[in-house]
Amino acid sequence: MLIFERSRPGRRNAAQAPNHEAAVSGIPAALLRKGPPLLPEASEMDVVRHYTGLSQKNFSIDTHFYPLGSCTMKYNPRVCNSLAMLPQFLARHPLAPEHTGQGVLACLHDLQEILKDVTGMAGVSLMPMAGAQGEFAGIAMIHAYHDARGDTARTEIIVPDAAHGTNPATAVMCGYTVREIPTNANGDVDLDALRAAVGPQTAGLMLTNPSTLGVFEKQIQAIQKIIHDAGGLLYYDGANLNAILGKVKPGDMGFDVIHMNLHKTFSTPHGGGGPGAGAVGVAQRLLPYLPLPVVARQNATYRCLTEQDLPQSIGHLSAFTGNIGVLLRAYVYARMLGAEGMHRVAEFATLNANYLMAELQKAGFTVAFPQRRASHEFIVSIKPLKDATGISAMDVAKRLLDKGYHPPTTYFPMLVPECLLIEPTETESKETLDGFVAAMKEIWDEAHTTPELVKGAPHTMPVRRLDDVKAARELDLTWKPATSTRAV
Amino acid sequence: MPFIPHTEPDIAAMLASIGAPSIDALFDEIPAALRTGKLNAVPEGMNEMQVTRLMQERAAQDVAMLNFIGAGAYEHHIPAAVWQIATRGEFYSAYTPYQAEASQGTLQLLYEYQTMIASLTGMDVSNASMYDGASGLAEAILMAVRAHKSSRRVLLPTTVSPLYRSVVHCIVKLQNIELVEIPFDTAAGTIDLKALEQHTGSDIAALVIPQPNFFGALEDVDALTAWAHAQGALAIALVNPLTLAVLKAPGNWAGKGADIAVGDGQPLGSPLSSGGPYFGLMCCKQALVRQMPGRIIGRTVDMDGKQGFTLTLQAREQHIRRAKATSNICSNQGLMVTAATIHMALLGVDGLRRVAIASHANTQSLAKLTSGLSGVKPLFSAANFHEVVLQLPKPSVAVLASMAEQGVLGGFDLQPHYPQLGNAILVCATETKTNEDLQRYVDALRHALS
Incomplete structure (x- = not known):
């Protein structure tokens, strides 16, 4: 039932609204609304029950193992939430004077310093509100750098075919054309193709390392030399930073600019789709272009740098100061981990991924790169099982739901047919991983004995497989009352 | 070890299964010269009690006035139930609802959100949110230029927040879009119609119409919308959703209505929080829905004919279209929208x-x-x-x-x-x-x- 169907005309929550008279004065009639909006008229208890009930229809990290590759669904510590929601943090207006926000600015400054250290970059701006906005900021900085040098013939960004879709989409938003280069059989960048692709038109390369194929790009030193020799800059997509946190710094690999997904590596909640935070880090030569504001510490006081301080900045990405509440959660998490904890993130994320890969291989599943170490994630191809039984990666994913597991990422990266991209993260125990392997074995058996059961999955969810074609063809994006008595 | 459950016997058994001598050996594909030494700027770890003390001290430095x-x-007052429910783990720690069957809670909530916001704005459709109002306005401008096809010229009045104009400039400037400022009438505090009329007859992709404008003043939205449409330009409404409980909905401006409506959803349940996270709302006419960036939820049926909700029109998005996507946008502000939906349902x-x-x-x-x-x-x-x-x-x-x-x-x-x-x-x-x-x-x- 929808909240609108619980609505009864005239029902209101007196406790939540001001007592003020509901009549307006002093506004010309032509500017006023003609009829009430379609909002529910429900009691507080109705609303609480309705949304509590809806929440119970979700899988989440708090309720289920969620090995979604490329998404780093690790435990979101509760204390990060409660401390980010301290009343003084919540109450402060973004345009209040800086002396009224020394506490929050100190946290942001400390977080910038921590992120600089773990990434090996010379400067960090916390402002991008999501990974994709961090990518935008990064490529816009590369653009600004070339422009400032009068090097305006660089019109192309190189992107490996294994990259996240955001990479080419970002390059286009920054006015670049995209040149895609292939991956070799080992899962690494095809160096010959890269050499052939670079030239005076090359503005830069966007690279994820470890790549979306779940392997560390071993040729990174050669790649960075090819790009830099051609006059391009190297962009690090930090989507997989969890795999190398405390093990290798993007700055040491030669990257000029990176973004980090703090909602992945620094464990802030995904919230059903956001908000994220996509902090960017830069090497020395890109410092003048960082997005504003950057928090500086001067004479024991914290202040936000402005256009006067960084006149070449690419500018502002949000009306105020980015997703501060998310940044506070990341800061609490970083302080709890400390230096030792940072090293352990990559270690145990990698241990869990390699263990799970080994166990699934033993169970008969085909992994995409058996000759390679897994990073924090790895790919299983269901193609052999599909050829034998007709059961697809999608069927396996849906059947996992019945067994109480959120499925891995399916059909990404597109280079591997019928793929499952599996990322267990460091916060899962051996028992959980063993339980997942047992569920996968059961599905393997079911694929051979009762394939219809798998093809018809899920059977235990609030709904079965949905008609996506109908959803797209007969668009129903808003609820409408059966007999409309309302106007706007 | 914080947030890591492994016991020593677990580690030994796992390494044995992998056939690796140590955890360190799992990193043997990383060139030795690149391996990180010590982290110098990261302090020692803290337990929950210590970090609570630290953050309480920091919070105490933020002066309430x-x-x-x-x-x-x-x-604005935010009802107590809003964040208590929004931070339930099932909402708080869920991913984007790609697996629809296991995400019906988030999906139905977003469908209800789309319904409420589309109704408040009087528009046909809403997406499931943008990052914030300012970046949402930038995306609306890009969308209008895509939809208009012939012009890359957008009129951006100075009665639009200077903070928003700065963000718009940052986000659209690399795509050869011409932003033309329209001054305001210094007596009225609203868009200078005479200055606007100097653009009559020229090829314009869109006019941005703020209501209320940055000065809190009410623009003549009917006249402005009609003017934009007379030039063959799209009318982009920039609104505060709370005020739409009283003010004329953009979908009714000049009868035909604005083409796109955007704004910051912060007044609907987001705490001030020094500036974020908030969320951006974005609505449009039905005919423009395929040009809209961001996630969109549709109602459909499952294989038994039962009602269900799913992400739809994904062919617009970066994970499918890559370089040809409507935007690089990937996430939305789901948790803030969760709060906003509960907030609107409670207030009614x-x-x-x-x-x-x-x-x-x-x-x-x-x-x-x-x-x-x-x-x-x-x-x-x-x-x-x-x-x-x-x-x-x-x-x-x-x-x-x-x-x-x-x-x-x-x-x-x-x-x-x-x-x-x-x-x-x-x-x-x-x-x-x-x-x-x-x-x-x-x-x-x-x-x-x-």
Whole structure:
């Protein structure tokens, strides 16, 4: 039932609204609304029950193992939430004077310093509100750098075919054309193709390392030399930073600019789709272009740098100061981990991924790169099982739901047919991983004995497989009352 | 080890299964020269008790004052149930609802959100949110240019927040879009229609129409929308969703309605939080839905014919279309939208209207009370909603500093952004302010001017 169907005309929550008279004065009639909006008229208890009930229809990290590759669904510590929601943090207006926000600015400054250290970059701006906005900021900085040098013939960004879709989409938003280069059989960048692709038109390369194929790009030193020799800059997509946190710094690999997904590596909640935070880090030569504001510490006081301080900045990405509440959660998490904890993130994320890969291989599943170490994630191809039984990666994913597991990422990266991209993260125990392997074995058996059961999955969810074609063809994006008595 | 459950026997058994001698051996594909040594700037780890102490001390350094600043972020009462439910783990720690069968809670909530916001704005469809109002406006401009096809010229009045204009410039400038500023009528505080009419007959992709505008003043939205349509341009409405409980919905502007409506959803349940996270709302006409960026939820049926909800029109998005996507946008502000939906459901039709009207009435009262002070008066003649520009007889920086010393945030200083206005500040009194609070404002201002 929808909240609108619980609505009864005239029902209101007196406790939540001001007592003020509901009549307006002093506004010309032509500017006023003609009829009430379609909002529910429900009691507080109705609303609480309705949304509590809806929440119970979700899988989440708090309720289920969620090995979604490329998404780093690790435990979101509760204390990060409660401390980010301290009343003084919540109450402060973004345009209040800086002396009224020394506490929050100190946290942001400390977080910038921590992120600089773990990434090996010379400067960090916390402002991008999501990974994709961090990518935008990064490529816009590369653009600004070339422009400032009068090097305006660089019109192309190189992107490996294994990259996240955001990479080419970002390059286009920054006015670049995209040149895609292939991956070799080992899962690494095809160096010959890269050499052939670079030239005076090359503005830069966007690279994820470890790549979306779940392997560390071993040729990174050669790649960075090819790009830099051609006059391009190297962009690090930090989507997989969890795999190398405390093990290798993007700055040491030669990257000029990176973004980090703090909602992945620094464990802030995904919230059903956001908000994220996509902090960017830069090497020395890109410092003048960082997005504003950057928090500086001067004479024991914290202040936000402005256009006067960084006149070449690419500018502002949000009306105020980015997703501060998310940044506070990341800061609490970083302080709890400390230096030792940072090293352990990559270690145990990698241990869990390699263990799970080994166990699934033993169970008969085909992994995409058996000759390679897994990073924090790895790919299983269901193609052999599909050829034998007709059961697809999608069927396996849906059947996992019945067994109480959120499925891995399916059909990404597109280079591997019928793929499952599996990322267990460091916060899962051996028992959980063993339980997942047992569920996968059961599905393997079911694929051979009762394939219809798998093809018809899920059977235990609030709904079965949905008609996506109908959803797209007969668009129903808003609820409408059966007999409309309302106007706007 | 914080947040890592492994015991020593677990580690041994796992390494044995892998066939690796140590955890370190798992990193043997990383060239040795690149391996990280010590982290120097990261302090030692803290336990929960220690980090709580640290953060409480930091929070205590943030000074609370009686706030009369709006300028794009508004202090409203948020019902207790909103964040208690939004931070339930099932909402808080869920991913984007790609696996629809296991995400019906988030998906249905987003469908309800789309319904509420589309109805508030009077538009046909809504997406599931943008990052914030400012970046949402930038995306609306890109969308309008895609939809218009022939022109890359967008009129951006200076009655749009200067903070928003700065973000728009940053996001669209690399795509050869020409942003043309339209000045405002310095008497009325609204878009200068004569200046606008100089563009009559030229090829324009869109006109941005803020309502209320940055000065809190009400624009003649019908005339502006009609003018835009007469030029073959799209009308982009930039709105505060709370005010739409009272003000004419963009879908009804000039009869036919605006083409795209955007705004910041912060007044619907997002705490001020020094600036974020908030969320951007984005709605449009049905005909433009395939040009809209961001996630969209549709209602459909499952294989048994039962109602269900799913992400739809994904062919617009970067994970499918890559370089040809409508935007690089990937996430939305799901948790803030969760809070907004619960917030709107709790307040309902009547509650939202009362909040809007009380905010309007408090601001009118404040303007009247301050007019009793010598040299203080509302600067503009146009009707306003819940913000007002006050002209001061002394430098605004010094006046605001003096008020802050008295524990009152007296408003947003317009001087740096609109030097032509002289000593002018933008003031907002929402429903959270009592008559005593308003009097305290007047007393603090009187003292600051004395």
